[in-house]
Amino acid sequence: MEQRSKIAIIVAGGSGTRMGGTMPKQFLELAGKPVLYHTISAFVAAYPDMQVVLVVPEAHFEPARQVLACFDTPPPVTLVQGGETRFHSVKNGLQQVQDGSVVFVHDGVRPLLTISLIRHCYEQTLLHGNAIPVTDMKDSVREVNGEGNAARNREQFRIIQTPQTFLSEQLLPAFELPYDPLFTDEATVVERMGHRIHLVQGEERNIKITRPLDLVIAHALLAKGGE
Template identity: 50%
Template sequence: MTKKIAIITAGGSGTRMGGAMPKQFLLLKDKPILWYTINAFFDAFDDISIILVLPSDFIRQGEILVSEMGKEDSVTIIEGGATRFHSVKNGVNLLNKDSIVFVHDGVRCLITPALIRACYEQTVLMGSAIPAVSAIDSIRILDDHSNHTAINRSRIKIIQTPQTFKGELLIKSFNMPYQEIFTDEATVVEYSGEKIYLIEGDYDNLKITRPVDLILAESILQKRKIY
């Protein structure tokens, strides 16, 4: 039976939030942001295993959170690396080939079980599923001389997570040396020679990066009646 594994990357310090506490542990309606992220994956699949990537100084805090959720047997906590690539690679090193693997930003706490399941189903059929939404703002691109040109925003896709792959693709791809162009997992897999496939994302699947995002996230949770 194919295993379902989520690598949840929460290894950042969250300096843009303006506090000492990493943003993944900030409270949103009395629960840490990370609680909602983890809970969504268990709501999607009760047989999923999670690899939680945390800063070394906050591993104990992660252990307490997982214990309070009663998920100690299903969550493995590991230390993050110097970059996103290295953090994810630490998780990939624990995988086996016969798996479907979700790689998700820990602070995308509004991810829905429905999108998680859609990513799984497409990956089973096509090998990958990368959530993406269309740009809604006007877009301009700069050249090396600061000249700018308007481009057709209908052709621009904004990439989200969970970026989902067959385990064998991630294992093969993350054996490559790190390069600066590796900004996400799709870039790594594509660079290895594999085709990646997009799937319709969710505009509410935002990444908490600024204080105002917490206010928006609370409003979305209120709308969903999640407390």
């Protein structure tokens, strides 16, 4: 299989307001290390040639450097200033990407992704041009509109995760498009360029930490282990 350079753009711009505290959630402690430490660690462990671009607000540069200082051997991480929206933050991170790469775009507050998922996304991207991890919906779904609401078949929907992974020749041109509020993730941007989106099986443990309960769950999942 073809081998390409690998770049992980980790977006960590949250303010932490939903966690009920002043510290942004990506810097909260999880099993003795900051949340962001676990996220970065997964990527550098997946491939020895992985490069990491960490996109954070300028005000968070110093806390981000403190996270990197937690590593015994500091990983190759480039700090980049975030933008007004996720789209603009990712676009800033993409300035560090050379063509001919596989690019992972990941939420900094998804610290429990596994090495296996990262490698699977990479391999599937080489085959299909992109790989978007998803999980099945377990709850009933209703669509709400101005006239009321209606039940929908949950089998027709999937929950989107990250790392959303792309060949650079798909992702870089897509982010030259003008910003559109409908760009809710990287897949929607690439899809606008006419590329077909390839879904892969995500992981139940790959949760996004946004509220205090998520941190409790993450502690339990880390204690349980798994790769």
